[in-house]
């Protein structure tokens with residue numbers, strides 16, 4: 340693989356490596372090439388700081404005249420926290436710009452490209468578009484829907500059980516597979532679980548990676564505020580935690596949780612409506628949500644069609660038992676056609692386990 344595609348793939352790999360740390364901004368990589376040599380490269384590192392193009396242009400300096408610039412997302416054209424990259428590219432004297440994907444935000448889509456073309460710069464769009472889109476799929480979903488991209492994650496025995504009838508689930512999958520889960524936690528802005536999981540497993544829900552990781556905001560669905568007072572998520576201060584309750588939950592318990600410095604969000608309805616919750620999380624600029632469920636939560640998100648990806652970790656174990664906890668509970672259907680259609684988009688081995696990524700299909 341030579342030339343343009345190689346340079347764009349280099350930009351894509353930089354964007355991929357900064358995923359998780361740039362939220363609520365997209366992850367972007369940029370490479371500048373002059374006389375067949377890489378003369379500058381950069382990635383957006385943190386929301387509110389320089390964009391990828393600015394880092395790369397700073398390295399090239401005066402030598403940018405007549406150079407080619409490769410960037411994974413259309414250069415911005417508006418004055419955000421930093422001046423527009425399109426103007427900086429023109430001022431630097433770049434002669435050709437390769438863009439992997441245009442910005443999907445209707446407010447700016449195509450504007451950056453137009454400004455570059457009006458300044459006489461040759462613009463090519465579409466190089467490595469698929470990889471570039473995949474990297475920022477959660478950000479693009481949020482921009483379009485103003486609510487978080489939902490990933491439902493489950494760990495199951497081969498026969499689809501997530502715990503024994505006593506609730507025991509330690510462990511279903513291997514250390515390697517569970518480490519992969521921590522990668523996903525790092526990549527998501529927030530993680531959601533239910534009160535049964537909190538009171539039974541007392542989880543930390545943090546991203547404990549060898550290199551460190553960004554702890555997602557912990558969202559605990561607790562309709563009647565029955566959370567145990569010694570719960571790690573209330574006491575460990577390892578991550579921002581929000582407890583979600585409904586109309587009739589105890590006011591005293593709410594006051595006590597708030598006194599621990601933990602936010603409580605009370606919905607006015609008798610039960611928590613997930614669509615309303617997702618809209619509210621969108622208002623908090625939460626781009627992505629990792630649902631580590633419990634069976635009840637998984638059932639609500641999957642049956643409600645409220646997911647964009649399913650990460651299913653399958654272990655080489657068979658539990659059986661009619662009382663064992665299944666991945667999905669809820670009503671039993673008469674006909675197979677009432678099942679939730681999905682498509683398998685990725686399958687890989689992780690240690691002894693199998694990881695399946697699936698996406699919903701329209702019924």
Ligand SMILES: Nc1c(/N=C/[C@@H](O)[C@H](O)[C@H](O)COP(=O)(O)O)[nH]c(=O)[nH]c1=O
Nearest residue numbers: 494508509510511512540542543544545
């Ligand atoms: N039982 C298993 C899981 N279980 C998932 C949840 O039920 C646990 O409470 C949660 O992962 C604990 O989070 P922590 O305290 O931050 O480690 N998840 C997995 O991938 N494999 C399993 O075998």
Ligand SMILES: [Zn+2]
Nearest residue numbers: 390414415424
């Ligand atoms: Zn920019």
